[in-house]
Amino acid sequence: MDDERLAQVASWYYEEGLDQGAIARRLGCSRSMVSRYLKEARARGLVEIRIRHPLKTDPRLEEALRAAFSLREAWVLGNPPAGDRLRLRRLGELGAQALQRRLRPGIRIGLSWGTAVYEVVRAMPEIPLKGAQVIQIIGALGAGDPMIDGPELARWLAEKLEAPVRHLHAPLLVESEAVAQALRHERTIAETLALARKVHVALIGIGSVDPRLSSLRRAGYLRESELEALRAAGAVGDVLARALDAEGNPLDHPLNRRVIGLELEALRRIPTVIAVAGGAAKAPAIRAALRGGYVDVLVTDAEAAAAVLAMEGALAYA
Structure with a gap:
């Protein structure tokens, strides 16, 4: 037939x-x-079956996170699945809900990269938005899984919104600080970064320096020995590929100066930054991103939220 x-x-x-x-x-x-x-x-791929699980959230942990870190919103997945992949999928569905609340005609959306951002984009329905634009705010990995890379994610979300996309035609990390500085001044890259600074909403993940969780290591940008050196220098995680210490301060480290993408100070000035990250092992990185003031809306799970609050000393909520 x-x-x-x-x-x-x-x-x-x-x-x-x-x-x-x-x-x-x-x-x-x-x-x-x-x-x-x-x-x-x-x-033959003519039928796609999607099961929409009801997403139970934990209002107590959400309120505790908002109070502890002055967040605009916190979305906490209650009773998260044991498997990392399924947990991330549910977080992506929550993140899609958080993003949909902010959609409007003419909106500019900045997108980073990674598995958490991938799951949000995957969960997004098709919502045509007049005058919207999607901007890639950090350079491309160019290795590993292309589906979690910035260019493909930006294209996919733009397709769902029937919006134009602006790509950042540069690698995420380059070999030297001199090369990075030169690329940032290249006309098309400089124009895209200028546009990235003007987005209304940014959707990002939060990276870890744990070798088991590090996307930069999986993509081949960092060796395990380099991750160990970052940890020895005080790094607990990264935002937009910039390594952060426990208080959310960017490390004075060559790695951070070799990144091509939106600057952390510029990220702070974006009206709404939605960060998606989960799992107790990521708690130090999540806390650093919150302490650094880079996040307005956090999408996480109950285990990560409790661990973050315990680290912050909010033991009554953990």
Whole structure:
């Protein structure tokens, strides 16, 4: 059966609610044949099934985070799944809700990169927005999984919003400070960074210096020995690939000066920064980002939230 006919069978079953017997009578075939047609439609990618789990949040931890860090909003996933992948998917769904609340015609959205940002973009529905624009605010990885890289994520979100996209045509990290400085002054890169400073909303992840969690290590930018050196220098995590100490201060380290992307001071001036990160192991990095004042809206899970609050001394809430 051709794709068009298979799609019709799938539409009868999944959209119109006809049972397989009714479809079999329409087609003049057996129920088992209809079952095979439905399986074939899924195998050919004509059917996508999405299960929307109700997202339970923890208002107590949300209020505690808002109070402890003067956040505008905190979204805390209650009873997070044990598996990291499923946990991140649920956080992406929460993050998509947080982003949708801010969508309006003419909005400029800045996007970083990483698995958390990927899950938010994946969960976003198609919402055409007149005059909107999506801007890549940090350079490209150029290695590893292209789906979590800035250019692809910016393109994907722009497609969902039916908006133009502005790419930052530069690598995330370059070999030397001199190269980084020269690239930042290149006309198209400088223009994109100037536009990035004017976004209304930025969607970012929060990186870790734990070798098991570091996206920079997975992408091949940093070796484990370099991560160890960063930790020895006081780094607990990163925001926009800039290593931070426990209080959220950027380290005076060559790595930070080799990054091509929106500056941390400029990030602070963006009206709304939504950060998505979860898991207790990321608590030091999340706390650093909050202490540094880089986040207005935090999307996290109950385990990470409790760990962050315990580190902050808000033990009554943890």
